[in-house]
Amino acid sequence: MVAVMGEGTGWTRRAALGLIPALGLAGCAGRSDDAGTAPLSMWAMSWEGDYSPFLMPRFTARTGIDVDVQSLPTTASHEKLLTAFAGGAMPDVLMLFNTWVKEFATIGALAPVTAAPLVADVFPALRASTRVGGHDYAVPWSVAPQVQFYRRDILAEAGYDAPPQDWAGWRTMARAIKRRRPDDYVFLMLLNWPTALVTMLSQAGAAMLRDHDTRGDFQTPEAREAFAYYVSLYTDGYAPMVLSTEMQDPVAAFATGYCSVWPSSPPTLKDFARRADLIPADKWSTARLPGPNGYGAVSGLSASLCVSTQTRRPREAWALVRHLTSVESELDYQRLIGNLPARTDAWGAPQLALPVLRPFAKQTRALSVTPNVIEWERIQIEIQSAAERVIRGVQTLDAALTALDERVDRLLAKRRALLNRGVIA
């Protein structure tokens, strides 16, 4: 085949070989000067990544700018974004989970927000997580207060119209459900998802970090109470000891009644809407999460939009952020994927008055503030694996909490050193 082609077109093998370095050089030449016509690039995770293209036609119609959205798998997004920054391949606009903003701002990946009105009316607890050194580095896109989704029919069988407001009551309800359904569980809390435990820690009043967030603080009575309560839900058989790799379909687990109470956040609204044939809307409802002594503040952190420092078109990139975080777009997003608006101004809209959204609305008035250190994402994983070791009987609670403090101290060693030298504030 090759020989025939060579004869027919007058190609020689040497000429063909000579072409290889030429192609290599052409590949190295990089992006040509197409900045004026190429679409803006944007990366987002989760439902936001899949559904962002639906918000783009209006933007393109108004500004004439095309946007190319790439959806990143959530579990691999952190390393992908860091590698992109180190390699100079960041998109123009990117979505970040709020707990990552400080990290990316510190390494110089994010352009500061210069237009103050962009962040003027977002929930203060969200805005706090995007501020570094007195500047805003991201525009919060949504608020995601943790609530519980519960099966109305299963709770009714056990004699409950709605879940109780405190931990003791929650456990009593679980016992009543478990008695009627011994082969099923009650709480859907996967063993490698830290949010439920971190929420309990903050509700119990555990600071988690001390000494200007340079050391772990998990051997306090508050932290111990939250850990012990969380662990007991598993050891008493109210929550299944499974990882996300084992429970591949949590929605089905909830729909079949394998678990009847699911502490989760607004994206679950979309999961349920999408599979309404499996889990009809009259079978479930939402309620605020219980605290040790009744309702309290929980984290509402969700996702924000940022502009990369590597963008060559900052004006267009900010225009896109302004469009996506406008009240109009945020309300559109609420209809599309359930995300709740980060702007307080949007909350007067009638579409947010639905009964299932009421617990979210009430919870947005009590949002807790999360420790704002670069290492927080990692610390959360350590918190969760400490709990997992206790639940699986590998370590005692005391040993796990001591080890957790040591581990967190070590993770924060560099921060401590930089703080002592006065390099960071």
Add this chain to the structure above:
Amino acid sequence: MTRQERAGWLFAAPVLAIIALVFVLPTALALCLSVTDYSIYALADWSNLRFVGLGNFTDLLSTPLFWRALANTLIFAALGVPMAIGTSLFVALLLNDATVRWKPLWRVLLFAPYVTSIVATAVVWRFLFNQRFGLINRALGAIGVAPVDWLGNPHLSIPAILIFVTWKVFGYNMIVFTAALAAVPQDLMEAARLDGASRWARFRHVTLPAIGPTLLLATVMSVAGFLQIFAEPYVMTMGGPAQSTTTLLYFMFDEGFKWWNLGQASAVAFVLFVMTLAVTVVQTRLGRRREWL
């Protein structure tokens, strides 16, 4: 330098240049990184970078997860190499039997797992291992065994992954062994049979010496492979449950690429490099003593 030598160097030069560029240079750079505290703070500002000497290595020695990962890796290698090589050899011997029909078909079917995508097969095996719905537990249930929590029990997660890995990789060495077995001298085999050697004695004294070098090569490659096991735990269990399947390479990946502690990760890489080198040297020594190399 003679003309011939010059020509030899000239022809080898492109390959040597590539090896230097993509292997020697990165290895040397990684070694340099391993004596610094390169972390996300250094990515933010180069002035945060410090020379720490052997600090990363002493740090590693006092990190429980490092020891855990090291132990897990050694368990993977100690159990996995005999499992994988044994299965390959056993199946190759079966296929080598004169009475087996449709040999090419069997060879293709048994080799297929090796060339299928690891992520796709891992998803299927995760279903097979599922405690509630998995086929494996169904089958065990039929013979009266209670459901086993394959991927959720910290003591069973490594064996479960090894079953998957063995299924995935045995095809490659099976083909290698099939080729080696074809070269076993038939006259020797017949002479041994005439002398009344049993099936085991024929395997031990005729087949094994003939395929010895191949066996050694396969073992060296498998040990190196199992010491670097990463993708299987990554897609099956994400290092869990309770970090029971976190291997050295997984630990290095987390430190380096997820959290950008490249100093620490390079130190792990260096430890792994030394380990692989040491094991390979020992194996070649053994092989040389038995005149296999």
